Amino acid sequence: MNACGVVVEHNPFHNGHYYHLQEARKQTGADCIIACMSGNFLQRGEPAILSKWIRTEMALLGGADLVIELPYPFATSHAERFAFGSISLLEAAGAETFCFGSESGKLDDFLSTMKEFERSHNQLDSKISSYMNKGFSYPKSNAMALTETMVNSSLDMSAPNNILGFEYVKAARLHGLAIKPHTIKRINANYHDTDLGAGNIASATAIRKALFTAKDTIRAYIPETTASLMDRSAVEWHSMSWERLYPYFKYKVLTATKEKLCSFYQVEEGLENRIMNCVKKAETFEEYMTLLKTKRYTWTRLQRASLHIFADAGKEQMKSLLRSPPPYLRVLGMSETGRKYISHHKKLSPLPIITTLSKYSHKMLDLEVRTSSAYYHIAQKNRSSSFNEYAQHPVFT
Amino acid sequence: MNACGVVVEHNPFHNGHYYHLQEARKQTGADCIIACMSGNFLQRGEPAILSKWIRTEMALLGGADLVIELPYPFATSHAERFAFGSISLLEAAGAETFCFGSESGKLDDFLSTMKEFERSHNQLDSKISSYMNKGFSYPKSNAMALTETMVNSSLDMSAPNNILGFEYVKAARLHGLAIKPHTIKRINANYHDTDLGAGNIASATAIRKALFTAKDTIRAYIPETTASLMDRSAVEWHSMSWERLYPYFKYKVLTATKEKLCSFYQVEEGLENRIMNCVKKAETFEEYMTLLKTKRYTWTRLQRASLHIFADAGKEQMKSLLRSPPPYLRVLGMSETGRKYISHHKKLSPLPIITTLSKYSHKMLDLEVRTSSAYYHIAQKNRSSSFNEYAQHPVFT
Numbered sequence: 133m134n135a136c137g138v139v140v141e142h143n144p145f146h147n148g149h150y151y152h153l154q155e156a157r158k159q160t161g162a163d164c165i166i167a168c169m170s171g172n173f174l175q176r177g178e179p180a181i182l183s184k185w186i187r188t189e190m191a192l193l194g195g196a197d198l199v200i201e202l203p204y205p206f207a208t209s210h211a212e213r214f215a216f217g218s219i220s221l222l223e224a225a226g227a228e229t230f231c232f233g234s235e236s237g238k239l240d241d242f243l244s245t246m247k248e249f250e251r252s253h254n255q256l257d258s259k260i261s262s263y264m265n266k267g268f269s270y271p272k273s274n275a276m277a278l279t280e281t282m283v284n285s286s287l288d289m290s291a292p293n294n295i296l297g298f299e300y301v302k303a304a305r306l307h308g309l310a311i312k313p314h315t316i317k318r319i320n321a322n323y324h325d326t327d328l329g330a331g332n333i334a335s336a337t338a339i340r341k342a343l344f345t346a347k348d349t350i351r352a353y354i355p356e357t358t359a360s361l362m363d364r365s366a367v368e369w370h371s372m373s374w375e376r377l378y379p380y381f382k383y384k385v386l387t388a389t390k391e392k393l394c395s396f397y398q399v400e401e402g403l404e405n406r407i408m409n410c411v412k413k414a415e416t417f418e419e420y421m422t423l424l425k426t427k428r429y430t431w432t433r434l435q436r437a438s439l440h441i442f443a444d445a446g447k448e449q450m451k452s453l454l455r456s457p458p459p460y461l462r463v464l465g466m467s468e469t470g471r472k473y474i475s476h477h478k479k480l481s482p483l484p485i486i487t488t489l490s491k492y493s494h495k496m497l498d499l500e501v502r503t504s505s506a507y508y509h510i511a512q513k514n515r516s517s518s519f520n521e522y523a524q525h526p527v528f529t
Numbered sequence: 530m531n532a533c534g535v536v537v538e539h540n541p542f543h544n545g546h547y548y549h550l551q552e553a554r555k556q557t558g559a560d561c562i563i564a565c566m567s568g569n570f571l572q573r574g575e576p577a578i579l580s581k582w583i584r585t586e587m588a589l590l591g592g593a594d595l596v597i598e599l600p601y602p603f604a605t606s607h608a609e610r611f612a613f614g615s616i617s618l619l620e621a622a623g624a625e626t627f628c629f630g631s632e633s634g635k636l637d638d639f640l641s642t643m644k645e646f647e648r649s650h651n652q653l654d655s656k657i658s659s660y661m662n663k664g665f666s667y668p669k670s671n672a673m674a675l676t677e678t679m680v681n682s683s684l685d686m687s688a689p690n691n692i693l694g695f696e697y698v699k700a701a702r703l704h705g706l707a708i709k710p711h712t713i714k715r716i717n718a719n720y721h722d723t724d725l726g727a728g729n730i731a732s733a734t735a736i737r738k739a740l741f742t743a744k745d746t747i748r749a750y751i752p753e754t755t756a757s758l759m760d761r762s763a764v765e766w767h768s769m770s771w772e773r774l775y776p777y778f779k780y781k782v783l784t785a786t787k788e789k790l791c792s793f794y795q796v797e798e799g800l801e802n803r804i805m806n807c808v809k810k811a812e813t814f815e816e817y818m819t820l821l822k823t824k825r826y827t828w829t830r831l832q833r834a835s836l837h838i839f840a841d842a843g844k845e846q847m848k849s850l851l852r853s854p855p856p857y858l859r860v861l862g863m864s865e866t867g868r869k870y871i872s873h874h875k876k877l878s879p880l881p882i883i884t885t886l887s888k889y890s891h892k893m894l895d896l897e898v899r900t901s902s903a904y905y906h907i908a909q910k911n912r913s914s915s916f917n918e919y920a921q922h923p924v925f926t
Contacts, residue, residue, distance in 0.1 A: 379906075383777045386902040387841040389895065412902075415912045444784040498786065505783040505809075509776075515812045 634714025
């Protein structure tokens, strides 16, 4: 069987994601679509509005055959490491290609930019450092250095999906992976659009925003399966956001010493003092972030540091987990095709394939379960029967 | 000026406490009544139903002249250390006597028992160890050993206020303190009574119980000042209990590794495993405790261990703070008499006297502020303006 991988968050699954999965299958001719999906916490350092189990079901009903989990440390990392974790997992899962959406839509743009990158990356590194020394954030310094250095590149490096796509291509190339890139031109929505707009495709950002303000307006932009899963989910689960985590986060910061705060991943260079002061003043997450934001750090970087405090993710632990690629393939769900694929791939897989949590033990998985338990504890509406990650079987459609 | 000290929790202040303060002044002829009061967390390992500031005001309006805070590590310790912390602070505050309520009411009972204790305490220690090895809790082993060993004692060692009173007398004697004991016979209520009963004196336990079930019935048992302070407090604050802490406690345990849980004070001998398992199953604190309870540990001991997890009170930190007597006199409130007393005592005081938090720094005080901030965060009804311990001046009546 011929498999194609995609990297997704599906927060929530919408028509653009549906198009991506259908086109990936059509354009690569794959028999099996493997989605590498972030768990309950996402790349921007925030909780997913719906749990990984509901999002897995959405993905399977929308065209994926197999959903595997990108572990917490990679799922909540900057683009480069997020891309490395995802593409490594897709390679380990036996995908021959990975397919990503981009503003460009032309693979040659990415390949020629990659060549130019390899020629000039020493120069690039020194430019990035120099911008960062001037007080710019890493993503901003990186984008400016790329634009200046790679003058022959035809890829627009200010477009967010081009940047992310380039990280995927770079990860595969620099780590010598056999998996081949493929790109699809994105239609209609831009990544950060906050309005729903015309047509039937909108960004996940716009859909999430509408979800909290004008829920009915999103129906045109999501498949019927997503809509009915969201309705079903709403009976038992809150739509999650940082605001729901905030009372717990605040409690955590209030009871911590400065030394303790400093022991969490990405809390450094005096950030612990700012976090402590802002938490004391702010009664909502929005207030807290607005007080915390400086030119030095991006909003996302600050959300990530805060999330690691919430998740009790220590520096040493995270650094040690991030030293190697993800060590296992955890299956969150599969279609009948996915099941056949897995039963075939099992014999060849370089990594253990996990479908039953209790049969496998790893510090990465422990961290996943701990952070997920906190997520369920806060998201569950009726707490009389606690949701237990250990009792959850992969979703089967 | 002649001062008499009392050790109190006032949870909440009731007619029995009023009687205690009035009689202490009358019987010792003191000009100034100094109350050493636990802060927001109490000896049974639970939050006070009302904050220390409201309870301080109740104490001042009910007959105390000066309220000083018993720091968290001592306030949440077993009787022996609780007594040592309190009596040391009263000595440092310059009290010539301390006055406690007891079932016995005869000081000679305590003094003769103390003499017998000093003669036989080696024998006592070995009896306690032997009972504990059989699986009995410390308080149970201690009570059985005392009854068996001190056969000539006329003090009923099964009465809770006699036991606590004996700990006060013992602390003063064994640590060579100059402060002199005085006891008053308690009237009507027994310490652990859960019903309000006849007369106008009931136990704090019975009053707290009624507070959550039949609020109006308690008016006969509390002074008018307590009643109106409770009404005022209810506008801004929840009545606190372990049930209110439980969602935060559960989040804390769910995100902790076993090693981390084990690092908290009094979590040892595999208790971390039981705590983790029980938390996962229990949706209320009552459920959690019922699952957790074994013959080996008392309910109070388990509440204390859980409280230290909630408060992020680590083993090393707590052990280091408990190595010496409380290092400062923190004033929570004073009457005009108390103010005069303090201004006179300032020149003689062996310990720094703290009225403004920001002017003094100590790890013990940091811990007090952190645990208190968590208490206010959870107790405050309207969170738009966070209560800040640093901005709070001593109560002055």
